[in-house]
Structures are given as C-alpha cells and as structure tokens.
Amino acid sequence: SAVISQKPSRDICQRGTSLTIQCQVDSQVTMMFWYRQQPGQSLTLIATANQGSEATYESGFVIDKFPISRPNLTFSTLTVSNMSPEDSSIYLCSVVSAGGLRKHNEQFFGPGTRLTVL
C-alpha cells in the first residue's frame, strides 16, 4: 500500500488569494491524481499529474486556475488560484502504484485538504 500525506490539512483563505496544496507519497508511484469533493457531493477528478510534463486536465478544469506540478515520482502540488467561495471544497490527492489502473492496482487516497474561502 501507499501512504499519502497532504499539507495543509485545512485552511481558510481570503477571496482572490492562492493556495498550494502538497501531496507526498512514501513510495514511487506511476500515477497521481487530484480530486475535488465539494460539500455534499461526490469526488470529481481535476487532473492527472504527469511526472516531467504538463498535467492532463478534465473537462471544466484549466491549468490557469489549477496549476499542478509533479517534479518526481513521490511528490505533487496543486495550486488553487484566485480563489472564490465556490472553490471551498476538500481537495484529495490520489495515487496508483506500479501497473496502473489497467493492472487492477488499488487507487490510494490522501486524507484531503479542507479549504474554506471567505
């Protein structure tokens, strides 16, 4: 299994500011994802963080709003830019170990970062 830590665990931010969330994994993983879980809703995939190249964003999410870095196989950051109250959510990092999803490996989730934008 993979142990995932996220920083910060929670934050309260002012409108118009930006927050960078860190995701650290205790082992090298092939795939890293960022999800958003809005209040009372399901998890929505924001993007796949690719090591050494630009992230792959899902429909409705753009790099200018959610820039992502993945400098190595164990670390990624997600920045929520120019925040508004609508960005208040839990942001979760997720990883898949060797083999990827097509090899049926389990997808592990971090504890999440609870963001409140005032």
Place this chain on the structure above:
Amino acid sequence: AQSVTQLDSQVPVFEEAPVELRCNYSSSVSVYLFWYVQYPNQGLQLLLKYLSGSTLVKGINGFEAEFNKSQTSFHLRKPSVHISDTAEYFCAVIYLGFQKLVFGTGTRLLVSP
C-alpha cells in the same frame, strides 16, 4: 455518459441491523467496480473491489457486495452493522478502456444504538 448512481444519500440504521447500500452504473460494457469508505476527517479507504470471477465479493470489516451485470448494479451489504461503521460510502467504477475512476455521489450510513 459514464455515471454511477447511489440513490440513497443517507441511510439510518440501528446497531446490529443489516444494511444494503445501493449502487448502479450506467453502462453494460465491461467494468471494474469498487466500494470506498470515508470516515470523518479521513481519506478514502478501499472496502472491496470486483474485477472478474465470482460475482459475490467479500471485503474488509464484514462488508460484501454482489455484481449483477444484467441490472448493472453493485450493492454493498453487511449483515450486522456497528456504530463504528458510521461513515460515507462511495461506489466507484472504472469503465474498461478508460483509466479513471468514476464516483457515485456517496451514501452516508448513520448507525445508532
């Protein structure tokens, strides 16, 4: 469109009673199916998964689920719940050919004494 439906947003149940949490997915093509649990202020933890083979899958904490291809369902069951089972439960699906988990909206299981 690929989607997962959890019809029950909240399921209240008494301790030691049986429970079933419903999950339906949108397509009859080949899928992998998962149930995750999220305890308060924690990340998601895998309960069980169906990839192939026996349609009855047993997971952790006494939970099990049955894959029904004709009804495109993957309902989660437990014969006797505990207070500690109070959590949010998410059904998720991988549609073969797509390397992405699609999540349902979640069901909050509330177990009371």
